Amino acid sequence: MSLALMHAQKNLGNTKDNPSVGCVITKKNNLISVGNTSFNGRPHAEDNAIKFSTGSLRNSEIYISLEPCSHYGKTPPCVNLITKNKINKVFFSIKDPDSRSYNKSIKLLKNKGIYVNYGLLNKKANIFYRSYLKAKKSKMPFVTYKLAVSKDYYIVNKKDKYITNQYSRGRAHLMRHNHDCIITSSKSIITDNSKLTCRVHGLEHRSPTRIIFDKKLRIPISSNVYKDANKFNTIVFYNKANNKIKILKKLKVKLIKMPIDYKKNIDLEKALIKVKNLGYSRVLLECGVDMGESFFNNNLIDDFKLFVSKKNLGKNGKNNVSKFVKNITKRRKIYKEKVNLLGDELFSCRLK
Ligand SMILES: NC(=O)c1ccc[n+]([C@@H]2O[C@H](COP(=O)([O-])OP(=O)(O)OC[C@H]3O[C@@H](n4cnc5c(N)ncnc54)[C@H](OP(=O)(O)O)[C@@H]3O)[C@@H](O)[C@H]2O)c1
Numbered sequence: 556m557s558l559a560l561m562h563a564q565k566n567l568g569n570t571k572d573n574p575s576v577g578c579v580i581t582k583k584n585n586l587i588s589v590g591n592t593s594f595n596g597r598p599h600a601e602d603n604a605i606k607f608s609t610g611s612l613r614n615s616e617i618y619i620s621l622e623p624c625s626h627y628g629k630t631p632p633c634v635n636l637i638t639k640n641k642i643n644k645v646f647f648s649i650k651d652p653d654s655r656s657y658n659k660s661i662k663l664l665k666n667k668g669i670y671v672n673y674g675l676l677n678k679k680a681n682i683f684y685r686s687y688l689k690a691k692k693s694k695m696p697f698v699t700y701k702l703a704v705s706k707d708y709y710i711v712n713k714k715d716k717y718i719t720n721q722y723s724r725g726r727a728h729l730m731r732h733n734h735d736c737i738i739t740s741s742k743s744i745i746t747d748n749s750k751l752t753c754r755v756h757g758l759e760h761r762s763p764t765r766i767i768f769d770k771k772l773r774i775p776i777s778s779n780v781y782k783d784a785n786k787f788n789t790i791v792f793y794n795k796a797n798n799k800i801k802i803l804k805k806l807k808v809k810l811i812k813m814p815i816d817y818k819k820n821i822d823l824e825k826a827l828i829k830v831k832n833l834g835y836s837r838v839l840l841e842c843g844v845d846m847g848e849s850f851f852n853n854n855l856i857d858d859f860k861l862f863v864s865k866k867n868l869g870k871n872g873k874n875n876v877s878k879f880v881k882n883i884t885k886r887r888k889i890y891k892e893k894v895n896l897l898g899d900e901l902f903s904c905r906l907k
Pocket residue numbers: 701702703704709710711718740741742743746747768769770771773820821822823841842843844845846847849874
């Protein structure tokens with residue numbers, strides 16, 4: 556099951572409405588096959604693992620990170636694939652909250668004489684599926700706020716564009732791959748001219764959609780995010796139109812007019828509902844602390860990820876966030892992740 560959960564991680568953020576599932580098939584204590592949900596959510600993990608296996612699956616065992624589906628959607632139910640292939644033991648970790656499948660597989664499989672056991676590593680799976688569980692019951696997407704700071708808690712380096720080392724940055728790019736959209740602010744784009752793509756070798760084409768909050772359409776047309784908007788989905792939430800609209804549309808930037816709140820900022824709650832309605836359920840928030848704090852104060856952040864450099868910036872540092880981080884950690888415990896970043900450190904905090 557642990558291996559199944561590892562495989563589930565592979566396409567997290569890339570399976571549209573479907574959960575990202577991992578699956579392992581064994582027979583006589585040998586590993587026969589593994590599979591995970593394909594890009595865009597189909598074929599399902601079970602289907603892939605069954606297809607990848609070469610010999611007969613009669614009397615084999617299948618381990619799935621989530622309850623197998625039992626309804627006819629765009630593909631036939633995985634429960635049928637299991638019975639058709641004469642697999643005789645099914646282990647899954649947690650039940651699928653999707654009402655079309657919830658709790659249904661157990662009876663169907665048992666009626667065919669198949670042994671069913673669920674709950675294995677359910678604590679781990681419940682954490683892994685937090686965004687999927689939220690997607691099924693909330694109108695809001697799951698939001699992870701990612702921030703990089705120097706050892707003395709500055710988020711801007713006046714001398715260099717980077718704060719953390721290349722290993723932290725690589726990890727941050729991998730995080731992008733595991734989300735279906737990035738949200739950032741006009742100010743961060745104007746100052747950094749960032750591309751916000753996933754630049755991990757082999758995963759470039761899996762870059763998430765970029766959603767930029769730019770109330771007055773201040774971002775220059777020559778910015779990197781607009782240069783490749785024909786290749787990577789780019790959406791701008793704005794409130795006040797100007798003559799850039801026509802050019803942006805030509806560049807294939809999608810523009811969505813959003814209401815403002817009492818502070819005259821883009822209304823964050825309404826914006827997130829819109830993001831979910833557009834089909835995104837895993838948001839990576841990559842902005843400075845002005846907008847980040849608004850998300851936090853409105854209780855809109857699910858997870859906080861903090862990369863901490865091993866270096867101080869001293870007088871080369873700008874925008875100190877130690878107060879903000881303290882506010883977060885006052886609410887919830889922050890823990891160090893077991894990942895080797897060669898000097899830098901990654902901390903995580905579950906806010907919901
Ligand atoms: N180290 C890091 O991890 C990291 C990450 C990102 C950015 N940065 C750095 O952070 C600096 C910018 O940080 P910042 O804190 O000054 O700005 P910020 O938080 O990135 O952006 C502030 C802007 O966000 C927009 N916004 C939209 N809705 C908002 C809301 N409800 N509440 C607040 N703002 C809202 C506003 O611009 P509009 O009025 O145009 O909508 C506002 O001016 C940049 O220099 C960038 O390099 C560092």
